[in-house]
Amino acid sequence: MKRATLVLAIASLAASLLPAAEKTPPAPIEYGPARLVCTLANQEIDESSGVACSRRNEGVFWTHNDSGDPPRIFAFNAKGEDLAVFELKGAIHHDWEDMASFTHRAKSGLLIADVGDNDEMRDQYTLYIVREPRVDPTKRGVRDKLKVEAAVDFTYEDGSHNCEAVGVDTASKLVLLITKVQFGKCKAYAIDLPEEKPKAPLLAKAIATLSIPLVTAMDVSPDGLRAIVLTYGNAFEFTRAPDEKWSAAFARAPRTLVMPPRRQGEGICYGPDGKTLYLTSEKAPCPFFEVPVAGTR
DSSP: OOHHHHHHHHHHHHHHTSOGGGTSOOOOOOBOOOEEEEEOSOTTOOBEEEEEEOSSSTTEEEEEEOTTSOSEEEEEETTOOEEEEEEEETOOOSOEEEEEEEEETTEEEEEEEEOOOTTSOOSOEEEEEEEOOOOOTTOOSEEEEEEOSEEEEEEETTSOOOEEEEEEETTTTEEEEEEOOSSSOEEEEEEEOOSSOOSSOEEEEEEEEEOOSSEEEEEEOTTSSEEEEEESSOEEEEEOOTTOOHHHHHHSOOEEEOOOOOSSOOEEEEOTTSSOEEEEOBSSSOEEEEEOBTTOO
């Protein structure tokens, strides 16, 4: 047997002996019943349209309001206490619809998505990326400003779309977006996560078509293997294997997860454990829900 053939044979044998967990999506998480954790003390949070758990500050969560609000993000804890409000310097709040937290190159970041377009008339959309600030858990009512590290403009490859669901997968170095449609099929798009501010608008490319109406939020787990997609009712979880593309994961039927009743639920995120789910809802006072892993209460 030639050396090259022998090397290929050994590589093929080694691949076949890999543990099944590395070649298949992660096992389903068993969730317990949802519970209302608190209501948020800051009454200025009256249209929470996105939520994210902090990757830098233990026990801290972030949210923002829908269109019509100044360009700011709110920090709160699991008691609903008003920790801080940060104004984003250099940002414009046209129609912020979702946000995500992530860790990339050992730095914690937040992405705020100005992607709403109810009339599908916008020429381009913007993703604001900021370095997540330090929040002092002993202080209340802090007001400060935060520099935008990058304002990433983008367009879709096939025209304008309304979108309220954005997630960041640093494992694949992608920003994922899912459009919001009332009837018919929505689409999932992907944008390369920029390492620095692009010189020209990026292009969001379609990677899947989904049969989920009225998608209002999404999040990607820290390991990049789960994506939770929210509607006004239930949520749908997609999973992928470590070496699998999101297009393949979105091609499979998702798992349906029952969510608590909300007035207008437009925010969901994974907790620091990458499993527990947290939700907000529009209108004040803003409720904060938890869907825990079974047996962890």
